[in-house]
Amino acid sequence: MSAKFRLGIIVNPLAGLGGSVALKGSDGVAEQALALGAKPMAPTRMKAALEKVLPYAKNIEWATGEGALGGELLSELAIDFESVYYSDTQSTSAQDTQALAKALSQWGADLILFAGGDGTARDMYQALSEKQAALGVPAGVKIHSGVYGVSPTAAGAVVAKMARGEMVSLMEADVMDIDEVAFRQGTVRARRYGELHVPAELKYVQAVKMGGVEVDELVLADIAAEAVESMDPDTTYFIGSGSTTAAVMDELGLENTLLGVDAVRDGQLIGSDLTASQLLALTEQGPCKLFVTLIGGQGHVLGRGNQQLSPQLIRTLGRNNIQILATKTKLNALADRPLLVDSGDPQLDRELSGYCKIITGYRDYVMYPLANPE
DSSP states (O other): OOOOEEEEEEEOTTTTTTTTTTOSOOTTTHHHHHHTTOOOOHHHHHHHHHHTTGGGGGGEEEEEESGGGTHHHHHHTTOOOEEEEOOOSSSOOHHHHHHHHHHHHHHTOSEEEEEEOHHHHHHHHHHSOTTOBEEEEEOSSOOOSTTBOSSHHHHHHHHHHHHTTOOEEEEEEEEEEEOHHHHHTTOOOEEEEEEEEEEEOOOOSOSSOOOSHHHHHHHHHHHHHHHHHHOOTTOEEEEOSSHHHHHHHHHHTOOOOTTSOEEEETTEEEESSOOHHHHHHHGGGSOEEEEEOOOTTTOEEESSSOTTSOHHHHHHHOGGGEEEEOOHHHHHHTTTOOEEEOOSOHHHHHHHOEEEEEEEETTEEEEEEEEOOO
16 A cells, blocks of 8 residues: 655745735735734635645645644644644744745655745745745735645645645746835836746646657657756766666666666766676665666556665665656556555565656656555
8 A cells, every 4th residue: 555645734824914904915014914904814725725635635644833834724624734843932934934844844745735925935945955846825915936826726636636646747936026125115026036846737748749759769868868967976876777767878878788777977887787786785885876767557666677676775775866767658658556666575665655756858747656566
């Protein structure tokens, strides 16, 4: 049985306070807004999003911060959750949002759902690594950032899709904000701060629309380019078997063992068609990562044709150092069935289960469930 979807919740209770009282934002004016009679909107907006998710609540492991940061709302909705952050101050701040975001990422959230505005999106960008998926529930006065659902219920619908175990694309979306002081004086001055990885509705049609084998070759080249660009220096990469991973070797200009496992470091081939013991020995020489793909039609990532990737090796590498490469065509052919791991170690298979980020093109990713044969 696969691991549950892990969902982190953040509510910025100050988001949107300035809107109803014509303060054109909430940054730095929360107390003034409250004094003018403003009511917090973020909990209500997050509640609307979560109502779309509640039918699948048992498929989810929940975590949030105590009190107004999310605990009060989840308790109101009768959701069991793990509290990963507590603020000892009576009012929350940007520091609390950032601290909670970091705590949720360390907890292992597959997705962090946050309610706020552009200031909250900036906090998320500053706190999270580029690998962490997040999605905003619009609750601020100004929403210039592209990291939010078009509505709270739209954001909830995407989360529900993930909770059902369906494939969801990941895309990079801009975090934007404006200078509120200038805005209150009638000047709109927007600035791009960075990007967050956010889930989006999956586009099943490949980016290159040409048809036939030529499409597959172009898509594989895109996947390989993204994989190579992501490679860290002074790190050994194990390149698993299969035509998708072979494209990475082609991109590097190196000889490839199609049905074996090769090792690459700093663009150089350091081992070909390696055995399980040879691979394990390389892990003692420095940091190592693995590129692997799935068997078309079956969906197996481990345990079919790549037994060199032993349970001991996988444990040594760690889940976060395993990167799956696949075309969306292969994933779509699974008809919403999860990817499979059959390493020979049932406990390890259970530990590997859950959502994983898959490279499906250049700057193109999806989130897809990984399970085990049980």
